[in-house]
Amino acid sequence: MTAKIDPKRYLEYGGVAPARSLDGAGTLAYLQAKGFGQNNLEHSRLALERRAGEEFVFDPVTLNYCDFCAKPLMGGEFDRLQDGRERCITCSRTAVTTHEGFLSLYQEVRRNLEIMFEIQFNVGITVRMDNAKTIARLTRERFEPTPGFDARVLGFASENAGGYDLRIENGSPKLPSIQTMAHELTHIWQYRNWDRQQIQAKYGAGTHFFVYEGMASWVMVQYLYCTNEGDFAAREAALTRARTDEYGVGFRLFEERYPLRIAGKELRDTPFKRAFPL
Ligand SMILES: [Zn+2]
Ligand SMILES: [Zn+2]
Numbered sequence: 001m002t003a004k005i006d007p008k009r010y011l012e013y014g015g016v017a018p019a020r021s022l023d024g025a026g027t028l029a030y031l032q033a034k035g036f037g038q039n040n041l042e043h044s045r046l047a048l049e050r051r052a053g054e055e056f057v058f059d060p061v062t063l064n065y066c067d068f069c070a071k072p073l074m075g076g077e078f079d080r081l082q083d084g085r086e087r088c089i090t091c092s093r094t095a096v097t098t099h100e101g102f103l104s105l106y107q108e109v110r111r112n113l114e115i116m117f118e119i120q121f122n123v124g125i126t127v128r129m130d131n132a133k134t135i136a137r138l139t140r141e142r143f144e145p146t147p148g149f150d151a152r153v154l155g156f157a158s159e160n161a162g163g164y165d166l167r168i169e170n171g172s173p174k175l176p177s178i179q180t181m182a183h184e185l186t187h188i189w190q191y192r193n194w195d196r197q198q199i200q201a202k203y204g205a206g207t208h209f210f211v212y213e214g215m216a217s218w219v220m221v222q223y224l225y226c227t228n229e230g231d232f233a234a235r236e237a238a239l240t241r242a243r244t245d246e247y248g249v250g251f252r253l254f255e256e257r258y259p260l261r262i263a264g265k266e267l268r269d270t271p272f273k274r275a276f277p278l
Helices: 007-012 024-033 040-051 089-094 099-116 132-138 174-193 196-203 208-226 230-241 246-257
Strands: 078-080 086-088 125-130 155-159 164-169
Touching: 078 089, 086 089, 089 174, 099 125, 099 164, 099 174, 099 208, 132 155, 132 164, 155 174, 164 174, 174 208, 174 230, 196 208, 208 230, 208 246, 230 246
Parallel strands: 125 164
Antiparallel strands: 078 086, 155 164
16 A cells, blocks of 8 residues: 655655755755756757747848858958958858868768768768869859858769769868758769659759759758757758749748758658658
């Protein structure tokens, strides 16, 4: 036979009478005075919850933005690069400059993508750093530094004899490098797993670019959320959403079909799991 015990009286060891030597209220007050319930983890958890519904508002006209992370630039607190781009202090500090650093970052992104989306690349990929102008020449985007944010692709993936070449702009800070790697690796996955003719037949020639770019843009934003880079992810999502080309339109289609998981939720349905993602 078990007696019912009032959970509030668990300190009474058998429920006979409150133990006089134990001061429950005093202990709680003492712990609270020492910071109980106020630790960093709790604060960041609360901040994540608060931020979940917030929208990043991008104002391309009145402010100057860092060309790498799109944060507004304050006063003189930024570097102007030789090619005209402006880079905030944080981005300057995290710029990936060595080949080793670049390579280990790439391996991390590739591994994370495989785990997050349950995919395998199974192909030789040669990665290299290149300058912005070379990459701009290889992509269809023009590169012209402006006072605002230069929303543009900083990487390029192409087929070589035995696999793929992946070029990423040199001097890029860590987060934009990660983002571009995730975007370009998604293209490599698409080239390996999709039949281009089938995709064109399904979505229409020309329109299929929206599917390729929309998915790659969705993946780079979701990747950032999954790795707890929520601020940067929200900014990237807002910038991409604002575009009227295949990146922006495609991203909005994917976002509608696969709502972004903002914090701590596992990914179930992803575009990687379907023959036709939209
Ligand atoms: Zn920046
Ligand atoms: Zn792309």
